[in-house]
Amino acid sequence: MNLYAVRAIYTCEMARTWRTLMQSIVAPVISTSLYFIVFGSAIGSRMPIVGGVSYGAFIVPGLIMLSLLTQSISNAAFGIYFPKFAGTIYELLSAPVSTMEIVVSYVGAAATKSIVLGVIILATAAFFVPLRVEHPAWMLGFLLLTAATFSLIGFIIGIWADGFEKLQVVPLLIVTPLTFLGGSFYSIKMLPPFWRTVALFNPVVYLISGFRWSFYGSADVGVGISLGVTLGFLLASVVIVTWIFETGYRLKA
Template sequence: MNWYGIGAIYKFEMARTWRTLMQSIAWPVLSTSLYFIVFGAAIGARMGNIEGVSYGAFIIPGLIMLALLSESISNASFGIFFPKFSGTIYEILSAPVSVFEIVAGYVGAAATKSIVLGLLILVTARFFVDYEIAHPVWMVVFLVLTALTFSLFGFIIGIWADDFQKLQIIPLMVITPLTFLGGAFYSISMLPAVWQKITLFNPVVYLISGFRWAFYDVADVNIGLSVGMTLLFLILCLLATWWIFRTGYRIKT
């Protein structure tokens, strides 16, 4: 294992975070804080509890997941897209590092940024609403698994995209709507029966439900199913990445 190679890629990507601290960390935390102020403190104070949890506390897992998914994809996709755009990807491919080590460096850095962001949002939420974490270990497991999975997904998007506009298509037009419709601000049990069944086709439902269970011991779907769906998506992303490097799709051509 070439730890020096992994470390070089990882440190370079992490250094980019500090150079763009405002848009990488400060802005996501600030925008999420606005959600807490509007939905948690202002509107939430006038709403009843949902499954025994105050509305302000109920939306915390959904808001963290919204930021986690978006930032994981954005960080990882830009990290690999820019070397393609500038032509330096060939230097990386010709270096004595394996495919696994390249992916580990880029995805590891993107996941680290997302995990730090998620924890900062969790700390920030304490200033606006009170909450408890029923299963802290499982909370960390879901946080890390989701960050790794969607950073890997973002890595794939970065390879697929051939211009800067395409980097934003999936996060803005797919992930964000799926998160809003996946129970970030409500329990799917509040929907009509037909829409409850339709919502189960939304993969983000399982992520938010599992993460919320780790906080409050309440979930829209079985916790085992949530873990299984997260692992399944991770495996699919790993297979897609393996195929990309095996065929050289949009990397060597």
């Protein structure tokens, strides 16, 4: 692997984050803090214990996952779209850099940004609610795996999009609603039987459930199933990215 090329692309992408610090880090943290204030404090004080913990603590994994999914997709999508928009993607494709090195660089940078944001949100949550992490290794594993998987999905969206508006279609109209309906603010066990069954068709349920299990040891679905679904997303994304570079889809046109 050409580590010099990987480091160059990765460093360039990370530098863009520090130039847009307000948009990349500060704004998502403030938005999530407002969720803690509104749902954790105002509404949580009127809610009973959920899953053996206070409502404010219960929603922390869901809020972290909400930010992680949306930011991973957005960071990776914008990261690869701008070279396409500026025309510099052709210089990258003609350089002695392999497909794997390109993907590792862009996806690694996007995942790093999302993980840093997730850790900051986790630290911020400690100021609002009492937290505990029963399985820190699993929590870190789910964090890394989810960030990498959805950064790959964002990479695919960035290649597919042929306009700025398309970059926001999937995060805003698909991922965010699925996350809100995936148990971010409630346990699907609280739903009526019919809607509980419907919720199981939402893939985000498994991501949030597995991540919440790493915090409190309780989950809506088995942790093994959650891990399997996440790995399935990762495998499918790798296959699509490989096909894109083999065919030149939306890259060489």
